[in-house]
Amino acid sequence: xxxxxxxxxxxxxxxxxxxxxxxxxxxxxxxxxxxxxxxxxxxxxxxxxxxxxxxxxxxxxxxxxxxxxxxxxxxxxxxxxxxxxxxxxxxxxxxxxxxxxxxxxxxxxxxxxxxxxxxxxxxxxxxxxxxxxxxxxxxxxxxxxxxxxxxxxxxxxxxxxxxxxxxxxxxxxxxxxxxxxxxxxxxxxxxxxxxxxxxxxxxxxxxxxxxxxxxxxxxxxxxxxxxxxxxxxxxxxxxxxxxxxxxxxxxxxxxxxxxxxxxxxxxxxxxxxxxxxxxxxxxxxxxxxxxxxxxxxxxxxxxxxxxxxxxxxxxxxxxxxxxxxxxxxxxxxxxxxxxxxxxxxxxxxxxxxxxxxxxxxxxxxxxxxxxxxxxxxxxxxxxxxxxxxxxxxxxxxxxxxxxxxxxxxxxxxxxxxxxxxxxxxxxxxx
Amino acid sequence: xxxxxxxxxxxxxxxxxxxxxxxxxxxxxxxxxxxxxxxxxxxxxxxxxxxxxxxxxxxxxxxxxxxxxxxxxxxxxxxxxxxxxxxxxxxxxxxxxxxxxxxxxxxxxxxxxxxxxxxxxxxxxxxxxxxxxxxxxxxxxxxxxxxxxxxxxxxxxxxxxxxxxxxxxxxxxxxxxxxxxxxxxxxxxxxxxxxxxxxxxxxxxxxxxxxxxxxxxxxxxxxxxxxxxxxxxxxxxxxxxxxxxxxxxxxxxxxxxxxxxxxxxxxxxxxxxxxxxxxxxxxxxxxxx
Numbered sequence: 001x002x003x004x005x006x007x008x009x010x011x012x013x014x015x016x017x018x019x020x021x022x023x024x025x026x027x028x029x030x031x032x033x034x035x036x037x038x039x040x041x042x043x044x045x046x047x048x049x050x051x052x053x054x055x056x057x058x059x060x061x062x063x064x065x066x067x068x069x070x071x072x073x074x075x076x077x078x079x080x081x082x083x084x085x086x087x088x089x090x091x092x093x094x095x096x097x098x099x100x101x102x103x104x105x106x107x108x109x110x111x112x113x114x115x116x117x118x119x120x121x122x123x124x125x126x127x128x129x130x131x132x133x134x135x136x137x138x139x140x141x142x143x144x145x146x147x148x149x150x151x152x153x154x155x156x157x158x159x160x161x162x163x164x165x166x167x168x169x170x171x172x173x174x175x176x177x178x179x180x181x182x183x184x185x186x187x188x189x190x191x192x193x194x195x196x197x198x199x200x201x202x203x204x205x206x207x208x209x210x211x212x213x214x215x216x217x218x219x220x221x222x223x224x225x226x227x228x229x230x231x232x233x234x235x236x237x238x239x240x241x242x243x244x245x246x247x248x249x250x251x252x253x254x255x256x257x258x259x260x261x262x263x264x265x266x267x268x269x270x271x272x273x274x275x276x277x278x279x280x281x282x283x284x285x286x287x288x289x290x291x292x293x294x295x296x297x298x299x300x301x302x303x304x305x306x307x308x309x310x311x312x313x314x315x316x317x318x319x320x321x322x323x324x325x326x327x328x329x330x331x332x333x334x335x336x337x338x339x340x341x342x343x344x345x346x347x348x349x350x351x352x353x354x355x356x357x358x359x360x361x362x363x364x365x366x367x368x369x370x371x372x373x374x375x376x377x378x379x380x381x382x383x384x385x386x387x388x389x390x391x392x393x394x395x396x397x398x399x400x401x402x403x404x405x406x407x408x409x410x411x412x413x414x415x416x417x418x419x420x421x422x423x424x425x426x427x428x429x430x
Numbered sequence: 431x432x433x434x435x436x437x438x439x440x441x442x443x444x445x446x447x448x449x450x451x452x453x454x455x456x457x458x459x460x461x462x463x464x465x466x467x468x469x470x471x472x473x474x475x476x477x478x479x480x481x482x483x484x485x486x487x488x489x490x491x492x493x494x495x496x497x498x499x500x501x502x503x504x505x506x507x508x509x510x511x512x513x514x515x516x517x518x519x520x521x522x523x524x525x526x527x528x529x530x531x532x533x534x535x536x537x538x539x540x541x542x543x544x545x546x547x548x549x550x551x552x553x554x555x556x557x558x559x560x561x562x563x564x565x566x567x568x569x570x571x572x573x574x575x576x577x578x579x580x581x582x583x584x585x586x587x588x589x590x591x592x593x594x595x596x597x598x599x600x601x602x603x604x605x606x607x608x609x610x611x612x613x614x615x616x617x618x619x620x621x622x623x624x625x626x627x628x629x630x631x632x633x634x635x636x637x638x639x640x641x642x643x644x645x646x647x648x649x650x651x652x653x654x655x656x657x658x659x660x661x662x663x664x665x666x667x668x669x670x671x672x673x674x675x676x677x678x679x680x681x682x683x684x685x686x687x688x689x690x691x692x693x694x695x696x697x698x699x700x701x702x703x704x705x706x707x708x709x710x711x712x713x714x715x716x717x718x719x
Contacts, residue, residue: 076683083472101686105473190567191558200578201664204684255578256557393685403666408580410668 031061031326034088038074038313039067042279042347047092049346050339054330061326068093073205075392082107087318089327092334094142094314096133096384097391102316103141104389109317110139114328124335126354132384133314143331144352146343147310148274149378150213152297156290158193158269167270167294171243174270174297178252181269191251196270197262198244198253202403204395208385209272211402212395213309214240216383217296221307224394225386230428233421239299241413244406255407264289272296274311275375278348293374310382312352337361348372350379390427397423465692472686483693493694495669496677497701499584503673504652506588511648512641515596519603520629533604537597544594548661551590552577555662577663580670587658587671595651599644606640607633638714645709653702674698 037047044067051065066088069077075098081087082102102108111117117140121130125144134140154167162180178195185193199206216222219236247253254268262268263277264284271277281291295306315334317327333339337359340351344365350372356362357376366373385391397420405416466483470476487493522533539547554561555576563573576586610633618628634641655673659665665672665680678698682691 079472079683079686101471101473105471107473188567190564200666202666202669203664254558255575256555257552258556258559259553396680396684400669404668408668 029060031323033061033063033090033321033323033327033330035063035065035330036068036088036091036093037065038093039070042276043067043093046342046346049342050334054333058329061323061329063330078102082318085320087320089321089323090315090317090330090334092145092313092315094316096142096312096314096387099133099142099314099316100135100387100389100391103135103137103139107319108141109319109321109324109327110141111143111317111328111331112140114325117328120332120335124354125352126380129352133387135387142314142316143335145313145315145335146349146351147312147379147382147384148276148349149375149382150209150272150274150309150311151293151295151375151378152270153263153273153277153291153293154270155263155266155268156292157288158266162269167292168297169295170300170302171239171297172300174243175246175250175252177269178247178250182250182252191254192267194254194262194268195252196247196272197258197268198247198406199257200255200403200407201257202396202399204392204399207395207399207402208309208311210244211240211398211406212385213272214243214296216309217298217306218302220302221381221383223383223386224424225388228388230394230421230424232424233417236299237417238413241402241405241416243297243299244402245409245413248407249409263291275348275350275372278369278371293371295378305381307381307383308378310379310384312384341365344369344372350375352379354380356380388428393427394424397427462692462695465689466696468689470688472688476689479689483690486690487693487697492669492672493674493677493697496672496674497698499670499672500653500655500674502584503588503591503655504649506585507591507652508645508648510588510592511596511599512644514592515599515603515644516641518596519600519607520633522600523604523607533600536600539594540597542594544657545661547594548590548658551593552662555586555590578667580667583663583667583671587655587662591652591655591658595648599648602640602644602647603637606637610636642710642714645713646706649705649709650702653698653705 035047035051037043047065047067051063055062068074068091074093075095078087078091078094078098082105087107099108111121121140121143129144130140133142133144152167158181159165159167159177162177164177164180168174168177174195181193181195182191183193184191198210212224215224215232215237218239219234222231222234222236224230224232244253248255254262258267261280261284263271264281266289281289285291296308298306315331317324317331321327335351337353340353341362343349343351344362348369350356353359356379357366357373362376366376388394400423401411401416401420405411405413411419465476467478467480468476469479469482518536522529522536526532553559557563557573557575557578560576562576566573575582577583614632614636615628618632623631654675656675656679659671659673659676660679663671665676674694675698678691678694681687681694
């Protein structure tokens, strides 16, 4: 009996030992990558779907997805991670304004060192967009991924009720519409409906979605710097400040912070947003809520097409990675046509893909989601930010000038823009 | 157990705190002091710049404005807090109905998250839709630009901070009041002293150590004003609510000027020390025992 048990158990343990050894050897060959996407629910859903598919089809390169740790801004988290050398292998929520600082600190892998980088990049993205992300040293550290062109979102019913049947195109048309739309609807002596809402807090990144987008639109695509020199003391910037100042002065924009989504509550008729708002509105809008998008308002005489800020978010590989080649393979998978379609479907955000609006792969999607098609057409007419390491300070200076001039009317647009450019010059020279 | 073993056990008992102190107090303090003489953006190399950060501080008008704003906050917040806390503590020290309920109710805001309180008050103060302005409109009074006036924004924050923190100081004053010997009041009654006279000549002198403690705690708390302007106003309007700590935070975490932020931190610590010394000189008196 004992002998027969022995004769059964010994081969059994032998088999278990053998299979464990094989399994351990196999595990040793598996490369593990860490990937940080943005932490909003839609992008977590997208990342989960992409990573699941990747892990299923790439058993020897497994990706662990971890949403960017929560903080006031992604940039703060990433800075801390770079300082502590706890960066992931790949991150897809990179604001290009932060890249020059990371590149200077050798925190990023230069993507152009991969043999097929330019082939892959040119196949997907336009030359103009790619060139705008090349660093001063000639290398490119970020793969252009997605953009959120800032457009004018308007409440069709509110405009129609005010006798406005097409969205305002110029500043003058905007102010005329504002006269009709800003009013006390319930007769209690308090204004409770405005044409638009602009965040009044002097926080640097808020200015991307008002001053900077409007400046790009007014100037037909100029950014704040030209050949590395501060270059926004011009009529376009002054026009934008004048426009915003008039809006606040005439109380067409509410002062302070209002609770809840004022556009959804139909307290404001117009806001400047990216395509992400479509997802939010489609989930939360009440019945008969009609909205649409149009290009940003511009000064009289600005020719078509109207440009805007792209609010880009790109993909980087951090230099802490032990597996750059495998990370690059995953980046290529992230930006594949299939996953760009997923990006559109789940998040409503626009991949930086050339001919997006006419590519047959996306035709069905845009037919089913006609509002997103406007953003797909707009994505070719966008600008990002300058490749300047001090960009946050530059935008802080603009935020201060915006507050003094536009919100509180304490400075003329001419003085405010002049002072802001002087401060920006000092920041660059320091 | 001999003396050596006895000491060893003592050291072992103290070891967790010693490690904590070295890691989280001594090391950051020494490192911050080193930073004062450097330019550092967290992710790049540290560059020695000598006294450049001090020189910058002396000429930095925004720092002096933030210091002025903080002093305005303290000038409103501290007297308001001490007076309200003292009056309420005095009432809660009497045999009133539902005393336990009121003691708990006044303490409640202290345990609520600062961010939550700030966001609620931000809505209460809202120019267009806030409750305060709606109530003013109901009684035909003009709206008050609580958070959008450069003159009113900091006082508005001081009122909110007082509401949030006063419960803690009520508890401290209550403890102080309960230590005042009843015999002193009885003797004063025999001498025909009025309630006000007893309050001024017995209560106040007897709880002077508590008043000094509350004064110092309020000053320290006031100098660390951060959440309220950060959440409510972002330092605006026109930097009128930019506090010292918010300015340090912006320098450190918006712009990555770690050396300069450390310099600002040491400067503020030095100023707090001076203010507390002055307060103690002015208000500390002998107490009756």
